[in-house]
Amino acid sequence: MLLKDKVVLVTGASGGIGKAAAIGAARHGADVAINYHSDEAGAADAVAQIEALGRRAIAVKGDVAQVETAQAFVDAAVEAFGKVDVFVNNAGICPFHAFLDMPPEVMERTMKVNLFGAYYMVQAAANQMVKQGHGGSIIAVSSISALVGGGMQTHYTPTKAGVHSLMQSTAIALGKHGIRCNSVLPGTIETAINKEDLADVAKREYMSGRIPLGRLGEPDDLAGPIVFLASDLANYVTGAALLVDGGAFVNLQ
Numbered sequence: 001m002l003l004k005d006k007v008v009l010v011t012g013a014s015g016g017i018g019k020a021a022a023i024g025a026a027r028h029g030a031d032v033a034i035n036y037h038s039d040e041a042g043a044a045d046a047v048a049q050i051e052a053l054g055r056r057a058i059a060v061k062g063d064v065a066q067v068e069t070a071q072a073f074v075d076a077a078v079e080a081f082g083k084v085d086v087f088v089n090n091a092g093i094c095p096f097h098a099f100l101d102m103p104p105e106v107m108e109r110t111m112k113v114n115l116f117g118a119y120y121m122v123q124a125a126a127n128q129m130v131k132q133g134h135g136g137s138i139i140a141v142s143s144i145s146a147l148v149g150g151g152m153q154t155h156y157t158p159t160k161a162g163v164h165s166l167m168q169s170t171a172i173a174l175g176k177h178g179i180r181c182n183s184v185l186p187g188t189i190e191t192a193i194n195k196e197d198l199a200d201v202a203k204r205e206y207m208s209g210r211i212p213l214g215r216l217g218e219p220d221d222l223a224g225p226i227v228f229l230a231s232d233l234a235n236y237v238t239g240a241a242l243l244v245d246g247g248a249f250v251n252l253q
């Protein structure tokens, strides 16, 4: 039990990586507040799975791109559980699109959800942790795409580099409060975000062929690294970035 009686908040936890992280935290003894945007059934299922593990859970609907969502989420978690120990910034979108004719609204929405939303959320969670006075752990779900490009992801990769950079800067800003800030950098994990993209058999074979461990990732592959960074096992880890990509990044030849 690495997170016994901790309160963990996860954004975008109605499916995919966020849901796996939320359930993973509960498996390690945490009570969990999840944020989601539209998938009511997914959010309800996450809550049910957490409760089945004997832990408490709430689901709070909200669009992270809107600044007021952040404080409302933190307030709801504090009202339900009394505190915030761990904050996982996970909510994100990746609407694949070519560069030369990128619609401004797609670019701007991606920036607002992935980067602005992360900023507002991390700020609200950090203020709560500072107020409590006993430190905390913040983890951002960045991406291998913070380090490498994608021709159909020119609007997305800068947001992932931005989130990674945000954790480096907040690690400095919040260190004196005992708040650790780290990012995980997933490779290609099969979720709703890339269902359509990976339906292309050639693309899927190319992506899995790049991975030394021989398979695409699953959401649960992120749960362990996130729980680790959240836990006291990572007490002296801050400003770090952990690739969780089956070795894809280092695989030049």
Ligand SMILES: NC(=O)C1=CN([C@@H]2O[C@H](COP(=O)(O)OP(=O)(O)OC[C@H]3O[C@@H](n4cnc5c(N)ncnc54)[C@H](OP(=O)(O)O)[C@@H]3O)[C@@H](O)[C@H]2O)C=CC1
Binding pocket: 011, 012, 013, 014, 015, 016, 017, 018, 035, 036, 037, 038, 039, 040, 042, 062, 063, 064, 065, 090, 091, 092, 093, 094, 113, 141, 142, 143, 144, 185, 186, 187, 188, 189, 190, 191, 192, 193, 194
């Ligand atoms: N899958 C992958 O290969 C990789 C994913 N990542 C990152 O992991 C994170 C999670 O993605 P993944 O699990 O794959 O994708 P999913 O599409 O499975 O999950 C995305 C989650 O984010 C939520 N979400 C989307 N927009 C908003 C919003 N405006 N406000 C609040 N919540 C929102 C969704 O909620 P709802 O469904 O309720 O609308 C959902 O819970 C993203 O930040 C992504 O960039 C990073 C590297 C690789």
Ligand SMILES: C[C@H](O)[C@@H]1OC(=O)[C@H](O)[C@@H]1O
Binding pocket: 094, 142, 143, 144, 145, 150, 160, 186, 187, 188, 189, 193, 194, 197
């Ligand atoms: C959505 C993509 O499949 C996924 O997201 C990322 O951050 C990586 O680029 C993955 O390929």
